């Protein structure tokens with residue numbers, strides 16, 4: 001029987017998808033920050049930026065309050081003509097495309113590769129027109145895109161590249177970090193990410209001279225930030241250089257980030273153990289598991305995405321999700337393709353059918369819990385639940 005009417009959960013506690021691991025050091029730093037009397041953007045943000053840049057071997061990093069803000073700012077400081085076409089993948093979170101719209105441009109979706117789920121460079125080439133000005137690749141689930149051919153294509157056509165590295169803080173290609181290869185890299189520190197500040201993000205410009213304008217735009221366009229105005233060196237007046245946004249990170253959030261960064265590799269190794277366990281234990285189920293990492297790359301192991309193999313089971317993806325939920329296992333969907341969401345359908349015309357791989361994956365994909373804080377028993381429960389569902 002593949003579709004029993006009732007699934008009796010054996011777990012008492014719901015296994016939360018993407019639960020963060022916040023340790024004693026983070027808690028102590030948050031308390032120290034509160035006691036310091038300075039919670040807004042200040043010295044802890046500056047230290048977090050320095051350490052993150054050092055981790056990435058990047059010249060500079062600018063902290064903001066989300067990856068969405070990072071993408072928006074990166075696209076803004078490029079100063080592209082309004083209404084430019086910006087090519088991105090349909091297989092991404094809506095924020096990637098929304099940021100293009102917020103910057104005043106038109107997202108043009110390229111299809112993804114069925115095996116890697118990353119943007120298909122051949123389709124990017126097909127989508128380039130005289131109005132194209134930039135490409136926004138996404139290192140999907142933490143797997144590096146093929147940046148060599150993509151950068152070559154961009155330079156042939158004079159296009160900027162903004163890497164959406166929301167999933168890919170630990171990812172590298174030939175030892176170089178994803179997010180440091182294009183003109184800008186944008187990172188996310190949302191709660192489900194491998195490094196969290198609850199909400200947060202980082203813009204990493206390849207050219208360090210661009211950092212000052214990003215910083216200004218991230219804080220209303222003001223010439224002096226709050227720490228400079230009210231800090232221990234005395235009051236300083238500010239000037240508004242251009243109308244900016246309220247995108248700054250806070251010291252309160254950076255308190256968590258500083259110590260999350262210190263534990264990043266240890267948490268990656270824990271996810272690697274869980275990843276291998278899933279690979280071994282799920283190999284015989286009617287699922288397509290993530291493709292093995294490409295040579296000379298490091299996968300950030302952010303999402304363990306499975307595809308329901310409908311040649312081997314009648315169970316639809318949404319039914320699998322409902323049954324996992326009934327068994328108290330939280331799962332995710334990354335993603336239903338962006339062009340199929342109502343606003344994109346209305347604004348660009350219904351393109352359903354034109355991005356076949358993204359649509360095919362969007363109907364079959366689901367992601368298993370993969371957090372460093374999971375116990376071996378938690379992971380065994382996920383496997384047990386899937387075995388129960390598929391037998």
Ligand SMILES: Cc1ncc(COP(=O)(O)O)c(C=O)c1O
Nearest residue numbers: 066067068093095166188189190
């Ligand atoms: C691929 C991708 N890009 C951008 C974002 C936006 O990140 P944030 O929530 O930090 O704005 C996310 C968030 O999950 C994402 O998955």
